[in-house]
Amino acid sequence: MMTAPIDFLEESEPPRFVRGQALPYPDLQRVWTRVQLTEFAGHPDLEMVILGPDGREQAAMVMVDVQFTYVSLTMHLKHTLPGETYRLLLRLTRDQTLLDQREISFDLVFVDRDEAKAEAEQLLWAKRGVPVMPLPAEDSDGTQQDDLSPL
Numbered sequence: 001m002m003t004a005p006i007d008f009l010e011e012s013e014p015p016r017f018v019r020g021q022a023l024p025y026p027d028l029q030r031v032w033t034r035v036q037l038t039e040f041a042g043h044p045d046l047e048m049v050i051l052g053p054d055g056r057e058q059a060a061m062v063m064v065d066v067q068f069t070y071v072s073l074t075m076h077l078k079h080t081l082p083g084e085t086y087r088l089l090l091r092l093t094r095d096q097t098l099l100d101q102r103e104i105s106f107d108l109v110f111v112d113r114d115e116a117k118a119e120a121e122q123l124l125w126a127k128r129g130v131p132v133m134p135l136p137a138e139d140s141d142g143t144q145q146d147d148l149s150p151l
Contacts, residue, residue, distance in 0.1 A: 015040035015092060016100035022050070022088040026110045028080050031059070033088060034072040043067060044099060047091040050075055053084040082108050 020035040033048055043065040050059040059075040088104040 011041045014099045015044050017090060017092065017102050020090060020102060020104055022104055022106040024108050024110055028082050028108055029077055031075045031077065033075055035090060037069045039069060042094055044092050044094040046071060049089045051087045051089065053081055080108060084108055
């Protein structure tokens with residue numbers, strides 16, 4: 001019989017990104033992405049998009065109702081340009097409210113995991129707690145109708 005009360009986590013502030021990394025695999029066709037979030041009570045949604053050097057989407061992942069503060073996954077790139085700079089865009093939302101948004105630049109070159117920095121790349125802050133705006137409609141050729149970023 002359980003006699004100890006159940007402790008529920010209470011948020012002092014909405015969840016946000018603590019750190020993140022994007023590390024290309026040796027084949028330069030896949031990228032190991034990992035992010036760490038602050039503790040949370042209500043489960044957020046996580047969007048991850050990799051943009052190529054030309055600003056076009058090369059990979060995307062949406063996770064609904066994230067359960068853990070550490071997320072690690074492999075993203076497969078559509079087209080690769082070895083040695084070029086790519087961007088990993090991260091967006092954390094809950095109940096149609098933007099909680100945190102970050103961008104991590106990385107070069108599409110293999111770096112041995114043991115040699116990679118222990119700490120994730122410095123993440124850029126963005127506005128928090130604003131409503132999520134819908135993405136612009138795409139034209140028939142797959143391009144967006146205005147200059148908003150894909151995230």
